[in-house]
Amino acid sequence: MPIKPSDNPKPFVKGQSGNPNGRPKKVFSVIIAEMKERGIEPATPSNVADIYQYLLALPLSEIIKIAGKPSEENDLPAIMRIAAKELIGKRGLEIMKEMLDRANGKPKTSLELSNPDGTMKQTIIFSDGTTRDERGNIV
Numbered sequence: 001m002p003i004k005p006s007d008n009p010k011p012f013v014k015g016q017s018g019n020p021n022g023r024p025k026k027v028f029s030v031i032i033a034e035m036k037e038r039g040i041e042p043a044t045p046s047n048v049a050d051i052y053q054y055l056l057a058l059p060l061s062e063i064i065k066i067a068g069k070p071s072e073e074n075d076l077p078a079i080m081r082i083a084a085k086e087l088i089g090k091r092g093l094e095i096m097k098e099m100l101d102r103a104n105g106k107p108k109t110s111l112e113l114s115n116p117d118g119t120m121k122q123t124i125i126f127s128d129g130t131t132r133d134e135r136g137n138i139v
Contacts, residue, residue, distance in 0.1 A: 043079060049103040051080050055087065056099060063087055
C-alpha cells in the first residue's frame with residue numbers, strides 16, 4: 001500500500017525547520033572553542049620548536065624546576081614539563097639531540113664517490129636515511 005502525505009504523523013510546517021537546534025557541534029570544535037576561551041594556543045610545529053629551543057638554552061637548575069615533581073602541580077604546558085623531565089633523565093643527551101633535530105631539522109649529508117674509471121659520481125644521503133644518485137634514483 002503506498003504512503004500518502006496524509007499518513008505522515010508529524011508533517012513539517014511550511015517555513016519551519018525540521019531541525020530547530022541545528023546540527024550538533026562536533027566534539028573537536030567544542031574543545032577548540034573552550035581552549036581558545038581559556039587563551040590556550042595550539043601546539044603547532046613552530047611552537048614546539050620554540051619551546052625546545054628555549055628549554056635547551058636554560059640552565060639545568062631551571063629545567064629541573066620546570067620538570068617539577070610528580071606530586072607538584074605547575075601551570076606550564078605538558079610538553080614543556082615532559083621534555084624537561086626527559087632532559088634531566090638518563091637519556092638526556094639523546095633527548096637533546098632529538099629536540100635539536102625537531103627544532104632545527106636534521107642535518108643533510110652528502111658523499112662524493114669516484115667510479116673505477118676516475119669519473120666522479122655524487123650520491124646524496126637524505127636525513128630520512130634514503131640515498132639517491134645524481135639522476136634522483138633511489139640507491
